[in-house]
Amino acid sequence: MTIRARGTEKIPQRQPPMLCGTAIYMTQHQTLQRLMRQTAERIRMSGVENAAFEAAVLLEFCSGKTRTELMLRGDESAEDSLIKSVASCADRRISGEPLQYIVGEWDFLGNPFYVGEGVLIPRPETELLCSLVIGEAKKIKPCVVFDLCAGSGCIGISVAEACPDARVCAVEKFDGAYAYLTRNIERHGLKNVTSVKADVLESFEAAGLPVPDIVVSNPPYVKRGELPGLQREVRREPEEALDGGADGLRFYRALAEKWFPFVNAGGLMAVECGEGQAADISGIFAEKGGAAEVRRDLQGTERIVIIRKEL
Numbered sequence: 636m637t638i639r640a641r642g643t644e645k646i647p648q649r650q651p652p653m654l655c656g657t658a659i660y661m662t663q664h665q666t667l668q669r670l671m672r673q674t675a676e677r678i679r680m681s682g683v684e685n686a687a688f689e690a691a692v693l694l695e696f697c698s699g700k701t702r703t704e705l706m707l708r709g710d711e712s713a714e715d716s717l718i719k720s721v722a723s724c725a726d727r728r729i730s731g732e733p734l735q736y737i738v739g740e741w742d743f744l745g746n747p748f749y750v751g752e753g754v755l756i757p758r759p760e761t762e763l764l765c766s767l768v769i770g771e772a773k774k775i776k777p778c779v780v781f782d783l784c785a786g787s788g789c790i791g792i793s794v795a796e797a798c799p800d801a802r803v804c805a806v807e808k809f810d811g812a813y814a815y816l817t818r819n820i821e822r823h824g825l826k827n828v829t830s831v832k833a834d835v836l837e838s839f840e841a842a843g844l845p846v847p848d849i850v851v852s853n854p855p856y857v858k859r860g861e862l863p864g865l866q867r868e869v870r871r872e873p874e875e876a877l878d879g880g881a882d883g884l885r886f887y888r889a890l891a892e893k894w895f896p897f898v899n900a901g902g903l904m905a906v907e908c909g910e911g912q913a914a915d916i917s918g919i920f921a922e923k924g925g926a927a928e929v930r931r932d933l934q935g936t937e938r939i940v941i942i943r944k945e946l
Contacts, residue, residue: 665718666709666710666712667694667705667708667709667710667713668709668710669713670694670718671690671691671694672690674693674694674725675689675691677725677729678690678729681729689728689734690725691705692734692738693721693725693734694721696737696738697717697724698717724737731867731871732868732871733756733871733872734868735750735756736750736751736752736871739751741756741757742757743757743762743787743789743793744765744766744793746793746796747822748787748788748792748815748822749815749819750815751815752871752873753809753810753811753812753873754786754811754815754873754876755786755787755812755872755877756872757789760932760933760938761789761790761907763930763932763938763939764790764853764906764907764938765789765790765794765851767930767941768780768790768849768851769793771849771903771905772798772801772848772849773797773798775848775849775902776800777801777802778798778800778802778848779801779803779804779845779846779847779848779899780794780798780801780802780847780850780851781803781804781844781849781850781851781894782803782804782805782806782852783835783851783854783894784806784807784835784852784853784855785805785806785812785830786807786812786853786876787812787815787819788807788815788816788819788820790805790851791803791805791828792819792820792823792828795825795828796823800827801827802827802829802845803827804828804831804844804847805820805828805829806831806832806833806835806842806844807830807831807832807833808832808833808875809873809875811873812876816830835852835854835886835889835890835894836886836889836893838893839893839894839896846897846899847897847898848898848899848901849898849902849903849904849905850890850894850895850898850902850903851904851905852886852890852907853906853907854887854890854906854907855875855879855885856884856907856908856909856912857879857883857909858879858880858881858882859878859879859880859881859883860881861883862874862877862878879909882915884912884915884916884919887906887912887920888919890904890906891920891922891923891925895920895925895942895944898944900945900946901944901945901946902944903941903943903944904920904925904941904942904944905941905942906939906940906942908937908938908939908940910936910937911937913938913940914937917929917940917942920942924945925942925943926942927940927941928941
């Protein structure tokens with residue numbers, strides 16, 4: 636499934652088949668292969684992209700079988716309980732609920748993270764940001780890393796796992812996201828990452844943290860006026876994880892003013908941003924003496940800004 640990075644493009648809505656729920660599946664002898672195909676068609680008719688992939692994910696989730704097992708056993712009969720479970724999940728997906736929320740977890744850099752209502756879904760472009768920070772953290776020993784606006788903790792936990800000598804502080808304000816952050820830290824069993832409940836818009840001193848070598852953040856960066864036009868699935872994610880203020884730059888100003896000055900000399904701050912924002916963000920940090928460089932994602936969009944603190 637393609638999930639745009641907090642994009643503004645709407646998915647065209649089309650009417651689903653007349654039959655809904657389990658009814659469409661009960662019209663003939665049902666096999667696993669047919670169940671997957673019919674589920675994909677239902678999802679596709681609601682306007683979802685990559686419906687075949689999503690149907691396969693739902694069938695894996697509901698059956699407890701791997702994709703390979705489902706392919707090899709496709710001619711086997713589907714039990715009524717499985718049909719009902721898949722139909723229920725498909726109904727939720729057709730209503731606009733994100734696939735990741737339905738299955739309750741999603742992979743980030745090859746590791747699963749709990750997700751659900753109240754937390755931003757991990758995205759592929761953020762893996763690029765995280766991989767860059769991992770590379771930088773390995774150069775500094777010992778290294779203190781802050782993950783600000785941590786959400787599910789996918790960035791901070793991934794850094795902590797890849798850099799066992801690093802000390803990672805994952806900072807999150809909102810209760811819903813913070814619950815997923817603490818669950819994911821427990822799930823991964825790491826001792827070098829700590830959850831911190833604090834507001835990034837407040838000062839570094841107020842959080843009571845050690846001085847960082849690296850600060851990484853995927854902050855809210857959608858312009859407030861663009862929120863109503865977001866993809867329907869993105870609108871189901873928490874608004875507080877999307878709303879970057881009137882111009883989308885509110886959090887970058889706070890990071891530059893209240894966090895960057897405390898980064899150790901020779902350290903850096905790395906942030907994800909939306910299309911067309913990199914130049915403005917670079918300017919904001921230049922006013923604080925930061926030398927910025929911009930990296931593009933796999934689609935060629937300027938997606939990451941790195942600001943280095945001179946020695």
